[in-house]
Amino acid sequence: MSYLSTFLLTERERIELAPRALTKLTRATPAPASVSLVRAVSASPGPDEHKSNIQPDNGLAVREVLTFPAALLGTLPLPTKLVLDVPGIDGAITIATHAACGPATFNAAEWLAIVQATENDRAWPQHFAAWCEHKQREPRWLLTQADAVGPIFDARAHRWTVGQVVNRLGATLRLVVL
Numbered sequence: 001m002s003y004l005s006t007f008l009l010t011e012r013e014r015i016e017l018a019p020r021a022l023t024k025l026t027r028a029t030p031a032p033a034s035v036s037l038v039r040a041v042s043a044s045p046g047p048d049e050h051k052s053n054i055q056p057d058n059g060l061a062v063r064e065v066l067t068f069p070a071a072l073l074g075t076l077p078l079p080t081k082l083v084l085d086v087p088g089i090d091g092a093i094t095i096a097t098h099a100a101c102g103p104a105t106f107n108a109a110e111w112l113a114i115v116q117a118t119e120n121d122r123a124w125p126q127h128f129a130a131w132c133e134h135k136q137r138e139p140r141w142l143l144t145q146a147d148a149v150g151p152i153f154d155a156r157a158h159r160w161t162v163g164q165v166v167n168r169l170g171a172t173l174r175l176v177v178l
Contacts (some may be wrong), residue, residue, distance in 0.1 A: 061176035066163030070115040073097055073162060074108030083175035084166065087125070089132045092174065103139045104132060113148035118165045119158040122149050125170030 065073075065082065073080065079098035086093050094105040106114065114131070117123035131143055166173050 070162045070165045081177040084171040104136045110143040113145040117148040120153045128169040
């Protein structure tokens, strides 16, 4: 079971799987001293803990995100940020699923427009680079579905993965922040 697929389980399934996941985690890799595996798997956050301080192994997180359905990225319950390197663009480009922050950050709705444009052969590396440049110049600018895809497109989900979209756009996923 992948790390991201656990978000798609019901609460009952999470409770039933927690002891097995904990056992699997403790056998597979030792936890860093700063991470409590019991808290990471089974405890719900307290009222003052709005952000997760538990960061996954970034290599594992990147591999799992690359295989996750791109159109569903914005539906994850935890705020997720993808940091991309785009050829020809100075600095990193960020995809934020909950709250956009930073000068070159696309939000979840913009990411969905990018995914739909890519799946419908309307977005290529030069288009994505132009959108990234525009976002860097005008951080408040929003990429709309109409701008990315146009008025006529196939709205059926193609279910491309994040990796397929990122590869088609000529970018590299450098970092995943949960």
